[in-house]
Amino acid sequence: MRYYILMLALATSLFASTIEMYGVAHLSGDSIDNGQNRVFKIASNSSRLGIRGDYDISNGMKILMQYESGVDLTGQGTDDGNGGQTSAGNTLFTRTRVSFIGIESKFGTIKAGVLSVNDRWMYDYNLFADQVGDLGNIWGKSSTFINRANDMVMYALPEIVKGLDIDVSYLTDLSDKYAYATINDAKEITGVLLKVDYKINGFKFGVGYLDISNDYDQPAPSDLALTASYTGESYSVGAGYLQSKNSSSIEQTHDSFMLGGSYNYKDFVAKTQYSSVSDNAHSGSSSMIALGVDYKLNKDALVYLAYASTNNGDTAVYKANNYGHGKSAYGTPNPGDDPSALSIGLVYKFSGTIYKK
Secondary structure, eight states: OHHHHHHHHHHHHTTOSEEEEEEEEEEEEEEEEOSSOEEEEEEEOSOEEEEEEEEEEETTEEEEEEEEEEEOTTSBOSSBSSOOOOOSSOBOEEEEOSEEEEEEETTEEEEEEEEESTHHHHTSSOTTTTSTTOTHHHHHHHSOOOSEEEEEEEEEOOOSSTTEEEEEEEEOOOGGGOTTOOTTSSOOEEEEEEEEEEEETTEEEEEEEEEEEESSSOOOOEEEEEEEEEEOSSEEEEEEEEEEESTTSSSOEEEEEEEEEEEEETTEEEEEEEEEEEOSSSTTOEEEEEEEEEEESSSSEEEEEEEEEEEEOTTOOOOSSOTTOBOGGGGOOOTTOOOEEEEEEEEEEEEEEEEEO
16 A cells, blocks of 8 residues: 555656645554443554645646545554554555545636545534544534545535635445445435535634435435634634434434633643534433643644543443544443543644655
């Protein structure tokens, strides 16, 4: 896999105007309590390596490309926050992340490939992204739970109003996301996604909508997300609402909420985030509280301490270390148990131009 990525970069450099290599290395030591037992594990958390570039054609038109793969710094090749494949171990690269080819012009941008779905609103305001306490632990499990989709096409409108971004996507094949689907049976599972964001004077407002249809006579899942946040010089606050219908192939509605805030003091960031979900029966409801402190070593690196705890209803099995975070299997509770996790981690982000024409 590593040689494949390098060969792609070399081949593309023959044509591209600029090629950049980038990545995230994120490792943590986690004390995980699944409600019955406590274990300590080293986790790789959505670490990744990617290459992106562009090629100017003419008249403001350019070709865009990106290849991105999950990386497991523990070498197990699975349960690394990337949704990686199951392997026998000793595997560095795991699952394909956002990867595409596209065209940008004054008429907008078109991308095709592996693109984000639910992640589009789960990371609008998520103070514990890829850490224990990630908002996806609640919003991801209670929704259609399609963080990224293969064979997806997106069209982003050109900027009509300053700060306003609008895009619409077509998910051409979701048969790998649902257990009732049968490969090559001529039946389809497709989806349409709409995302609208508006930023002005530190405020950010987001609307996301996903509608999935199928030929299997199954309930049609859908998500509606509303988010809002404000970022000032030394603090931020954010809130969100998500309504998910028929996410588990049964006629059921989940209503989820989020509220969070952070305060910066020099190189320290103190943060807290609360999220909750309720269903029709309420026995599957849950809530999660997360507390943490980040310390910025420099503009590219930070260390953090984070704690998250869930409060599950009688039949709920929500985790504190599931979405975007490695070793999530060790946090799996029995129905009604209340898992928690304490984590200390290091995150390093890097990028650099490897070719420029």
